[in-house]
Amino acid sequence: MTPVQTEFNSQVTLLPHLPQIVPGEVCAQCDVCCRFPESDSFLRPYFTRDEIREAVSLGLSPALFDDPAGAQIALVNDPAGDGYHCPAFDPESAQCGIYQRRPLDCQLYPLALMWNEAGDQIVLGWDTKCPFMREARSSEIRVHRERVQQLLGEESALRVLEAHPRLIGRYQDDVVVLAPLPEVTRRVWAHQPDRRLQPLRLADAPMMAAALRASGSPVREPLAAFAFPYHYVWTTTLPHRWMEQNGVYFLFAQSPDGWFMPVPPFGAGVFVEAVREGFALMRQWNGASPVSRIENLTDSQKNGLDARTYHFSNKNPDYLYRAEALANLAGDRYKSQRALCNRVEREQPVTFESYRSPDHHQGCRSLYRRWAGQKQAARLDQMGQWLLEDAEAAHEIAWSWGERLGLLGTIAMVRDQIAAYTFGYWLTPTTYAVLFEVADRSMPGLAQALFRQTCRTALRNGAEWINAMDDAGLPGLQKAKQAYHPTTMVKSWIASAD
Ligand code: SF4
Structure with a gap:
């Protein structure tokens, strides 16, 4: 099958690549895999969070996954009118378009992970729906099963399985049980200390x-x-x-x-x-x-x-401001922010528009990486470095699934390029909270102009208050937030007990 050449996202957790028992030429002749009779088939492949990110970076639409944290892919109609197929599958060539990066669920097939009939043990089995396996020698299946079992026992695989118990299917009587997986069972139970969670x-x-x-x-x-x-x-x-x-x-x-x-x-x-x-x-x-x-x-x-x-x-x-004050930036106390807004408007042809997915997705991702590089070059402290490392995956959710999350996004365009973006949400009918803000640091005043624009839009839509979140204890952020003269600092506490 043809591998897809693409930029590989280094943040994706690499799992051991599982061997395949069925020869490629046999797969190409068969019409079982990747096709399904019903659109909501429970056999649709499950993608983990990292696999969704990987699939999206390879060109699959985020809309195919109903949850970025892990989901079964949505199927598409078969053009021949014969059921449904995985959107990564090309019915003409009978090939998977993401074969080299296909999810663990697909790599495993025709083996399968499932709960045993009693529901108390995870087992590895082989699916009798695969014609090749029905003909395969038992010694061949045994060698393959041992190799897969060993790889599934590796720490990286155990972590994925404990975090994604939906990879373990329900009991199917047409799947022949090959071996129990006690360590996988133990890890999945330990990760879920209470069945109500x-x-x-x-x-x-x-x-x-x-x-x-x-x-x-x-x-x-x-x-x-x-x-x-x-x-x-x-x-x-x-x-x-x-x-x-x-x-x-x-x-x-x-x-x-x-x-x-x-x-x-x-x-x-x-x-x-x-x-x-x-x-x-x-x-x-x-x-x-x-x-x-x-x-x-x-x-x-x-x-x-x-x-x-x-x-x-x-x-x-949290820093809480009057929306009207930040929308107008009037008076002496906002002199420096006003000057910065004027400067960027003088120096750059900035326009603002609402964020639209997927049109603005790639532009935001490129900006994020440029911005992260600028922050690193400015010698971040350790805390800032950690926050930056965690943040890209969180921003990815806003770019791809923001609308379904109730996030509102605004982008600033400079010469046909996204130079800044922000996402926020309505915390109360009169309080708008700013969740993320990213602005090209080589354009002084851009961040201030985008923030003012956000506050103007929120004010027009009924906001009395702007919540700009906390400062994460970062002195630079604290100074910047204080400079906007918060009306209230909303106190927040951590409780612990003996
Ligand atoms: S991801 Fe690839 S291997 Fe998996 S079901 Fe879709 S087309 Fe088939």
């Missing part, structure tokens, strides 16, 4: 929004963390899981040290009891580790908790 997916946004509304947050104290996109974009760095219990919504994130709650529990239940329950769960999963904590408690939530039971530490507060 669900991975945070795009489709979960309405449930979290409803829980936030029921708890009255974030209207009273508009912390940017009280919104789904704020957390979802960072699932690229830390796996997030949620559960709902007695009307209370709990969100957990898994760091290398253990589980913590990036936001307090939300919902209609009694807050004090929900916090107690959250800590009880984390203690159960983390033991006595100090990693157990609840982040982004508001001042009033903190004040409602017993200071003898919990310890509180300050988290960096």
Whole structure:
């Protein structure tokens, strides 16, 4: 099969490449693989987060995946009117257009990972739907199975399988069980300390929004963390899981040290009891580790908790501004920002427009890499370096899935090139939160002009307040945010317990 030549994204996690038992010429003659009778077939290949990024960079549309964190690909109609096929499959040549980078799910086939009939053990089997396997010698299948089993036992593969349990299919009686995989089973269970936990997916946004509304947050104290996109974009760095219990919504994130709650529990239940329950769960999963904590408690939530039971530490507060002040930049106190906006308008032919996917996707990606290079050249401190490394995957979600996340984007064009972009969301009906901002650093004033433009648009659409998030403890960012004269610093606390 023909490999696709492309720029390879070095950030994608490399898995051991699995050997293939079926010769290419046999595959080319067969019409089983990559084609499906129903559009929602449960046998559609599952792509992990990295595999989706890879497939998108190879030209597949992000719209084919209903969740960037991992999803089965959407199928397309077969041109001959005969069912459906994978969009990466070319029916004329009978070849996979991403063969060298096809997902683990496809690499495995005609072997398959599935739960055993009792549902308590993950097993490796072979699919009797593959005609080649029906003819293959058992010694040949055994040698192949041993090689694949060994590769699936490697740490990189175990990490992918524990993070993507959907790669393990349900029991199928036409798949012949070859071997149990006890280590894979152990890792998948260990990664899921409680069966009630669900991975945070795009489709979960309405449930979290409803829980936030029921708890009255974030209207009273508009912390940017009280919104789904704020957390979802960072699932690229830390796996997030949620559960709902007695009307209370709990969100957990898994760091290398253990589980913590990036936001307090939300919902209609009694807050004090929900916090107690959250800590009880984390203690159960983390033991006595100090990693157990609840982040982004508001001042009033903190004040409602017993200071003898919990310890509180300050988290960096959010900067809250009057939208009108930032849209106009009037008066002496905004003199320097106004001068910078005037300068860029004098020196560059800047125009602003709304972000559109996929038209602006590649332009934003190129700008991000240029901008990251400029920041690195300016000698970032270690913290800034880490943030930059994590951020590209989060921005990728905004470029590809921003609309479905409820993100609004604006780009600044200079000479037919994207020179700056921003994404944000409505935190409350009158508070707009700015999530990301990237501007070419070689154009002084561009970042300020884009920020003013964002505030003008938000003001026109009913914003009274702009939340510019916190400063992550970075002195440069703190100075820049202070220079816009915040009206309020929205306090935020971290609670821990003995
Ligand atoms: S990704 Fe390639 S190998 Fe996998 S189903 Fe699609 S066309 Fe077939």
